[in-house]
Amino acid sequence: MKKILFLLIAVFIILAPALYSCGEAEAPVNAVNTESGAEDLPVGDAPPEETAADPAYEYGGDRTDFGGETFEVIYPEWSLYNDYYFAEEENGDAVNDALYRRIIDTEEFFNINFETRITGYIETIPATVSREVKAGMNSFDIALTHCISGLDSIVSQNLAYNWMQMPNVDFSKKYWNRSMNEHMTINGYMPFAVNDFIIPDPCFITFSKDLLREYALEDPYMLVQSGTWTWDKLGEMAKQVSRDVDGDGKFTEADQYGFEAELDWQFINVMYSCGQYVMKKEDDGHYVLDLNTSKSQNIIEKLNDLIYAGNQSFMFEYDARKTGKPYVPFESGRALFFMNVPNYVKELRAMEYDFGILPYPKFDESQKDYISLNWAGTICAPINISNPEKVGAVTEYLGAKSHEIVLPAYFDVLLNGKVIRDEESRNMLEIIYGESIYDFGLNFSNFNELLYIIPNLLKTKSTALASYYEKREAKIQRDYDKIYDAFIENSGN
Numbered sequence: 001m002k003k004i005l006f007l008l009i010a011v012f013i014i015l016a017p018a019l020y021s022c023g024e025a026e027a028p029v030n031a032v033n034t035e036s037g038a039e040d041l042p043v044g045d046a047p048p049e050e051t052a053a054d055p056a057y058e059y060g061g062d063r064t065d066f067g068g069e070t071f072e073v074i075y076p077e078w079s080l081y082n083d084y085y086f087a088e089e090e091n092g093d094a095v096n097d098a099l100y101r102r103i104i105d106t107e108e109f110f111n112i113n114f115e116t117r118i119t120g121y122i123e124t125i126p127a128t129v130s131r132e133v134k135a136g137m138n139s140f141d142i143a144l145t146h147c148i149s150g151l152d153s154i155v156s157q158n159l160a161y162n163w164m165q166m167p168n169v170d171f172s173k174k175y176w177n178r179s180m181n182e183h184m185t186i187n188g189y190m191p192f193a194v195n196d197f198i199i200p201d202p203c204f205i206t207f208s209k210d211l212l213r214e215y216a217l218e219d220p221y222m223l224v225q226s227g228t229w230t231w232d233k234l235g236e237m238a239k240q241v242s243r244d245v246d247g248d249g250k251f252t253e254a255d256q257y258g259f260e261a262e263l264d265w266q267f268i269n270v271m272y273s274c275g276q277y278v279m280k281k282e283d284d285g286h287y288v289l290d291l292n293t294s295k296s297q298n299i300i301e302k303l304n305d306l307i308y309a310g311n312q313s314f315m316f317e318y319d320a321r322k323t324g325k326p327y328v329p330f331e332s333g334r335a336l337f338f339m340n341v342p343n344y345v346k347e348l349r350a351m352e353y354d355f356g357i358l359p360y361p362k363f364d365e366s367q368k369d370y371i372s373l374n375w376a377g378t379i380c381a382p383i384n385i386s387n388p389e390k391v392g393a394v395t396e397y398l399g400a401k402s403h404e405i406v407l408p409a410y411f412d413v414l415l416n417g418k419v420i421r422d423e424e425s426r427n428m429l430e431i432i433y434g435e436s437i438y439d440f441g442l443n444f445s446n447f448n449e450l451l452y453i454i455p456n457l458l459k460t461k462s463t464a465l466a467s468y469y470e471k472r473e474a475k476i477q478r479d480y481d482k483i484y485d486a487f488i489e490n491s492g493n
Contacts, residue, residue, distance in 0.1 A: 056174040059400035064168075065111045066390050072115045075144035076122045079343060080201060080377055085144075086116050098409035102401050110394060119143075126150025126159075129382055133159045138386040142395060144198070145378045151192065152444050152479075154380060156486045160191035161381040161388065168392035169193075175399040179437045180378070186285060186484065189491035192378035194438070195399030196407065202372035202436040203269050204428075205234075205361075206330055206340045209354040211256075215240055217336075220358050221424040224370070224431065231274070231299075231361045234259065234337060235306040241336045242312040251311045253326040258312040260328055261339035262320065267303070267455040268442075272373045274299050274363035278441025278451055279480065287440050287484055289477050291450055292469045295363065300454060300463050308461055315458075330355070357425040359432045374436040378443075444483045448476050 075081045087100040103114045117140065119128050125143050130153070132139055145151060154160050163169065164185065171181060177194040184192050207220060217237050223229040238258025245255045261267070271278075271291075276299060280290040307313045314335070316327035321344065330338040333353040348355065359370040381391050445451040449472050457468060 054174075056172070057400065057403055059397050060170060060173070061168050061393055061396055063109055064389070064393055066387070067111060069112055069387065069390060070115055071106075071110075071112045071390065071394050072117060072140040073142055073144065074117045074119045074125065074128060074140045076120060076125050076146065077118050078122050078146065078377075080146075080199075081144055084199070094409045095406075098406045102398070102406055105401055105405075106394060106397055109397060110390070112390070112394065122146035122149040125380075126153050129154060129159050129380065130157055133157075133382050133384050136384065138382075138384060141381065141385060141387075141391045143380045143382070145192070145380050147201075147375050147377050147443060148445060148447060151378070152446050152483050155191050155444070155483055155490065158486065158490045159383055160490075161383050161385055161391070162188075162490070163190040163193040163381070164188055166381065166392040166395075167389045169396050173396070173400070175403045177438070179374070183438045183440045183443070184378075186487035187491040187493050189487050189493075191487075191490070192380050192443075193395070194376065194378055195395070196402040197395070197398040198376050198379060199407075200374050200433055200436045201342060201376040202374055202432050203266055203339065203341050203360070204372070204432050205358040206338045206345065206348070206355050207358060208330075208333055208336050209356055210333060211241055211336045215336075217241075221356065221428065224358060224428060227362075228365050229358065229361050229370070230364055231270070231302050231306070232364070234361050235302065235312075238306065238312040238337060239310055242310070244311075245334065251314075253314065253316075253328050255311075255314075255328075256334040257314040257328060258336045259306060259339075260314045260316070260330070260335040260337070262318060262327075263307075263315040263459055264318040264455050265452070266339050266341065267458060268451060269360055269373050270303065271296070271299060271454050272437070272439070273360035273371050275367055275371060276363070277439060278445065279439075281440070287480055289441075289450065289473055289480070291453055292466055292473070296453075297463070297465050299363070300457055300465050303454065303458055304461065304463055307458060356422060357428050357432075359428060359435075369435055370431050372432045372436045373442065374438055441480075444480065446479070448472075448479065450476050 075085070084095065085099065086103065087096045090097045090100050106112070107114050119125060122145075125145050126149070129143055145154075170176075173195075175196040177198075180192070180194040181190065184190050211217075212220070217240065218233075220229060220237075223233060241256065241258035242251070243256040244251060246252075248254075251257075274295065276291070276293065276295050278289065278291060279287040281287055307315060314328050317323075317325045319325075320327040321329075328334050330340065331348055331351040331353070337358075345357075359372060362370060379395060381388075381395075385391050442451060449456065450469065453465065453468060457463065457465060462468070
């Protein structure tokens with residue numbers, strides 16, 4: 001079993017959905033269906049069988065003495081960062097102690113004083129970067145950001161140090177995310193970076209093995225492996241499972257369904273899983289909107305049929321699990337397929353019913369890969385950092401050290417039969433995390449209405465994609481153009 005299996009599976013169990021506020025096989029390539037206009041995009045390399053023997057995963061820089069300087073990280077009060085990035089002391093918990101050890105080792109290696117500061121919520125980080133840069137302050141070295149919130153403003157105000165010019169950074173090392181490098185670099189300017197210090201956050205499908213057996217349905221693991229796990233197949237299976245459990249003649253949260261999902265941001269993943277990106281990159285490097293396609297229309301029609309043509313689906317409102325609004329808990333055993341997020345899978349440890357994990361389905365069988373969107377945050381260094389050599393070296397080391405001790409701790413503690421219950425689900429997670437991507441259209445969207453075109457149309461039971469798109473295209477393209485132009489200007493080339 002490849003090491004990626006062990007390092008990445010643990011990640012999904014404990015992290016919050018990166019938008020809840022609103023790694024990989026050896027050099028895999030995201031071969032996106034060309035109908036969407038998207039190009040082939042590389043994603044990060046997976047750890048090999050024995051990572052310790054591979055120098056591509058080891059820190060290769062100098063051991064520089066920074067003379068007791070402070071290295072400060074600011075980050076938001078956001079579920080992605082709250083519990084699994086920093087620890088103040090050892091307490092015997094393997095994950096906590098690995099987090100603590102990572103900081104202690106970094107301090108000792110560079111003779112620095114590592115400090116962290118929580119700075120408001122996700123929208124506060126860009127504002128803090130702006131305020132401190134414009135005031136000429138140097139109070140922090142790196143900021144951990146949300147995946148979307150404020151990234152556009154950081155670039156438009158030229159607030160971020162160019163990672164392509166950062167000293168002591170080696171992007172050939174495999175603990176750096178190559179998909180991020182691809183999508184966040186324009187004309188030699190890269191304002192944000194991601195290495196193994198930032199844990200991936202893709203979404204996935206959980207399914208009930210008990211319902212699968214009860215209704216004698218096909219094995220979805222085999223469908224994934226054979227390349228036939230598509231949205232059409234999911235819909236076909238879902239339609240065989242719905243049942244009026246309480247016999248009241250109505251389908252409510254008391255009944256049984258073939259498919260369940262939160263009708264909100266998670267449906268953005270469906271678009272990407274089908275190889276349909278928000279934008280395409282032209283030969284000159286410019287990004288243009290690319291959602292008004294026959295594929296997009298087909299996707300929305302498939303989803304409307306899945307959700308509204310029959311009683312096989314139950315859609316619940318945003319954040320229903322926290323607010324007490326109606327939904328069918330997956331752990332009730334009354335949902336065959338459940339569109340899930342990493343933060344909630346940890347709640348399934350005590351689940352009585354047997355379940356498995358799957359990637360989002362493909363558009364059709366001709367699509368080469370299963371594609372997962374990465375909702376994780378990024379690393380930003382302010383443009384006026386006082387010591388770029390320190391920032392580069394420490395961030396590089398944090399990526400290597402995270403790969404070495406933190407990710408294995410996730411595996412050792414969290415796998416061990418507590419959540420992942422079969423070898424096949426582990427294989428599925430290798431696929432999910434192995435094809436986890438970043439995208440210019442997502443990360444610089446500022447939550448625009450075209451990013452949400454699928455969930456917004458579904459909420460109104462509409463398939464009128466073209467008219468929705470045309471009303472918004474010009475303004476949103478101008479917004480993206482401004483960001484692209486800022487990249488060019490900030491590059492100085």
